[in-house]
Amino acid sequence: MTMPLDTLADVTDEALLILYANGDGAAARSLTLRLTPRVLAYAARMLGDRAEAEDIAQEAMLRLWRIAAEWRQGEAKVSTWLYRVAANLCTDRLRRRRGVALDDAPEPEDGAPSVLQGMVEADRMRALDAALASLPERQRQAVVLRHIEGMSNPDIAEIMEIGVEAVESLTARGKRALAAALSGKRAALGYEDV
Amino acid sequence: MNDLDDLFALARAEEPSPALLAQVLADAEAVQAKPAPRRSHWRFLRVLLAGAGAFGGMATAALAGVWIGMAEPAPVAAVTEAFLPGTVDLLPTYDFLAEE
Numbered sequence: 001m002t003m004p005l006d007t008l009a010d011v012t013d014e015a016l017l018i019l020y021a022n023g024d025g026a027a028a029r030s031l032t033l034r035l036t037p038r039v040l041a042y043a044a045r046m047l048g049d050r051a052e053a054e055d056i057a058q059e060a061m062l063r064l065w066r067i068a069a070e071w072r073q074g075e076a077k078v079s080t081w082l083y084r085v086a087a088n089l090c091t092d093r094l095r096r097r098r099g100v101a102l103d104d105a106p107e108p109e110d111g112a113p114s115v116l117q118g119m120v121e122a123d124r125m126r127a128l129d130a131a132l133a134s135l136p137e138r139q140r141q142a143v144v145l146r147h148i149e150g151m152s153n154p155d156i157a158e159i160m161e162i163g164v165e166a167v168e169s170l171t172a173r174g175k176r177a178l179a180a181a182l183s184g185k186r187a188a189l190g191y192e193d194v
Numbered sequence: 195m196n197d198l199d200d201l202f203a204l205a206r207a208e209e210p211s212p213a214l215l216a217q218v219l220a221d222a223e224a225v226q227a228k229p230a231p232r233r234s235h236w237r238f239l240r241v242l243l244a245g246a247g248a249f250g251g252m253a254t255a256a257l258a259g260v261w262i263g264m265a266e267p268a269p270v271a272a273v274t275e276a277f278l279p280g281t282v283d284l285l286p287t288y289d290f291l292a293e294e
Contacts, residue, residue, distance in 0.1 A: 020226065028222040036218050040210045054214050061218045065225035121204060128201045147202045179198050186197060 013078035014071070021068040028065075035079065036061060038149060039086045045144045046090040048129035056093065060086040076158075083149070083159045087141060094137060124189050131181035139174035146171045 008016060008030040016034075019027035039060050043053035063085050064078070071078075132140050138160070145156045146167075153171075157164045182189075262270055 020222070023226060025223070025226075028219060028226065032215055032219045032222060036210050036215055037208075040214065041205060041208055044208060045205055054211070057210065057214065058217055058221065062221045062225070065222045068225075124201055124204055125208075128205060147199075148205045150206070175198070182198065182201070189197070 014073060017064070017068050017071050017078055018073070020065070021071065031064070032061070035064070035082060038079070039082055042083060042144055042149055043086055043090055045129065045132055045148055046087075046140060047093060048133050052093060056086055056089045059089055077155070079151075080155055080158050083145065083151075087159060090141075091137065120189070127182060127185050127189055131178050134181050135174055135177055139170050139177065142167055142170035143174035143178060147175065 008026060011019075011027075011030070013031065013034070016027040016031050020031060036057055040053055040057040043056035043060075044050055047053050047056070060082055064082055067081075132144070135143065141160060142156060145151045145159060146153070151159075153164050153167045156167045156171075160167065162170075266274065
């Protein structure tokens with residue numbers, strides 16, 4: 001399916017949501033193109049599983065469509081609300097997963113030499129996911145929101161319902177732990193050639 | 195660690211599949227096609243009057259107005275008499291409300 005470009009690029013998320021609630025089809029397309037990649041990237045890093053992340057992204061977006069008619073203007077940012085929904089859905093998944101055998105979790109392929117750049121990138125993403133998975137959930141959440149989603153600390157504080165200082169502490173500790181977890185894999189990931 | 199920033203950039207570049215975008219848009223259109231839930235009139239009135247406090251105050255004032263109109267206590271009766279001498283009692287059957 002081909003998607004038209006986002007022609008409402010200058011319109012805020014909230015204005016688009018109001019337009020959507022009033023039956024505007026272009027607003028639905030703009031919001032889909034604008035928000036689905038963000039919520040998908042977040043869920044993919046939190047869960048380390050693309051298929052599950054797509055489920056979460058679809059469900060979070062569905063909840064956004066449903067709330068549109070009752071959206072209270074000026075109370076919360078649309079993106080913040082959406083990330084909070086996605087965060088809760090991810091937490092539920094992770095909690096359910098903990099009940100399942102841990103052996104089922106995908107293991108990163110260690111040290112497999114890859115010739116094609118695409119394979120190198122896939123290996124790197126697997127390594128990142130494995131390293132993220134080794135972090136405590138709140139640290140992982142803060143690191144993903146800060147460094148992959150590019151959100152500000154006050155926005156992250158709102159999503160995670162904690163103070164800004166706590167966010168700073170979580171991201172700093174998380175990034176250090178991530179760097180430590182990946183440091184042994186630099187050669188395997190092809191970083192020594194760079 | 196610059197490698198870490200490189201990995202973050204790689205993660206940011208990940209795109210949703212066309213199938214997922216199509217599904218999300220189909221959900222949007224399906225929800226849009228349903229009639230919006232009706233908002234309750236009470237909720238609308240409360241929002242209009244900026245909160246339950248104002249609403250309660252207005253309700254009390256309205257009830258007090260009705261009571262004063264019906265009972266017409268002496269001070270009010272004096273004012274009414276001054277402005278409208280010889281006023282006709284339109285609701286004589288409610289005089290009992292003024293009795294002590």
